[in-house]
Amino acid sequence: MFSSEARPQTWAGTRGASPSEHKKWVEVFKACDEGNKGYLSREDFKVAIVMLFGYKPSKIEANSMMTSINPNTSGILLEEFLNIVRKKKEAQLFWNETRHIFSAFDRHYQGYLTLEDFQKAFRLVAPRLPERSVLDVFREVDQDSDGFVSFGDFEIAINYGQKEVKKSSYCELFGTSWDD
Structure with a gap:
């Protein structure tokens, strides 16, 4: 109905966020912007993260966020804040999905997976996959x-798999190899 140009500039920085989430993030930004400066100082940013994610960011995380912004500003502008929050939310959702998959494999709630756990899971989701392939995946x-x-270990493998999928998609799209 509307072209992407017709949307407010702030919406472009929050792809994937629902309108209610976007509204909440903007409200938190405004509530934490002490003195209505138009940006969040380091302390304002920490309060905003507490309000949205329920934890106080470490000094390292706050420094990382503050150094990633435009050096000509005194703090984090709304667009930058929305982008940071969107990325944090995506990372949190990905971690939750990974934990859920791991828990589905960990049928005995041991906190680790055995080869037997892998074999049972693969029998359910890929019954025709050769046993040798399951063993290779487990060893990997x-x-x-x-x-x-x-x-x-599981999280590293999932993250590596995501990178490999992205690389292969890129190579397929551009008709090149990753080493070029």
Whole structure:
């Protein structure tokens, strides 16, 4: 109905956010902008993160966010704030999905996965996959080769898989290899 040019500039920085989330983020920005400066100082930013995510960002995280902004400003502008919040939300959702998948594999709630857990899961979702392939996947994911896959090992494998999918999609799209 509306072209992307007709949308307010602030909406472009929050792709994937619902209108109610976007509104909430803008309201939090305004509530935390002490003195209506038009930007969030380091302390304002910390309060905003507490309001939205329920934790106080570490000094390292706050410094990272403050250095990623335009050096000509004294703080984080609304557009930058919306972009930061969107990225944090996406990362949080991805972590939650990864945890959910891991928990589905961890049928005995042990906090780790065994080869047997992998075999049962793959039998359910890919019954025709050769047993050798399941063993290869397990060995690949078991980073320290101790016969157990921790959530950390699993998360690394999922993240690596995401990067490989993105790389292969890029290569397919542009008809090139990643090494070019």
